[in-house]
Amino acid sequence: xxxxxxxxxxxxxxxxxxxxxxxxxxxxxxxxxxxxxxxxxxxxxxxxxxxxxxxxxxxxxxxxxxxxxxxxxxxxxxxxxxxxxxxxxxxxxxxxxxxxxxxxxxxxxxxxxxxxxxxxxxxxxxxxxxxxxxxx
Numbered sequence: 321x322x323x324x325x326x327x328x329x330x331x332x333x334x335x336x337x338x339x340x341x342x343x344x345x346x347x348x349x350x351x352x353x354x355x356x357x358x359x360x361x362x363x364x365x366x367x368x369x370x371x372x373x374x375x376x377x378x379x380x381x382x383x384x385x386x387x388x389x390x391x392x393x394x395x396x397x398x399x400x401x402x403x404x405x406x407x408x409x410x411x412x413x414x415x416x417x418x419x420x421x422x423x424x425x426x427x428x429x430x431x432x433x434x435x436x437x438x439x440x441x442x443x444x445x446x447x448x449x450x451x452x453x454x455x456x
Contacts, residue, residue, distance in 0.1 A: 433445065
């Protein structure tokens with residue numbers, strides 16, 4: 321079963337490895353089409369806020385092996401990547417999990433519910449919660 325672990329709040333590009341900086345760049349592109357570097361996405365603007373605010377990075381593990389890296393930002397958005405790559409496998413759009421692979425979506429959804437990362441208002445929240453309870 322997938323599990324979200326190792327939450328890091330990201331406030332500076334100095335915290336990131338090169339592939340994480342590229343993942344953050346892909347997040348910005350997916351969010352609003354901007355092609356900005358990690359430094360530009362995290363730099364405070366005139367209003368004191370960065371382009372991407374409230375940035376968190378999580379590891380998603382399966383049997384203690386990191387298989388995905390999950391980025392959350394702007395309180396209701398995010399992207400989940402294959403670990404070590406810039407390949408997006410799922411997105412969080414307006415607090416809802418979006419994924420073309422139904423099996424992966426189900427596994428990510430259960431793990432997000434368990435980690436309290438999925439908004440209870442999500443239309444599939446109860447389904448993921450029920451699946452978790454059945455497995456317990």
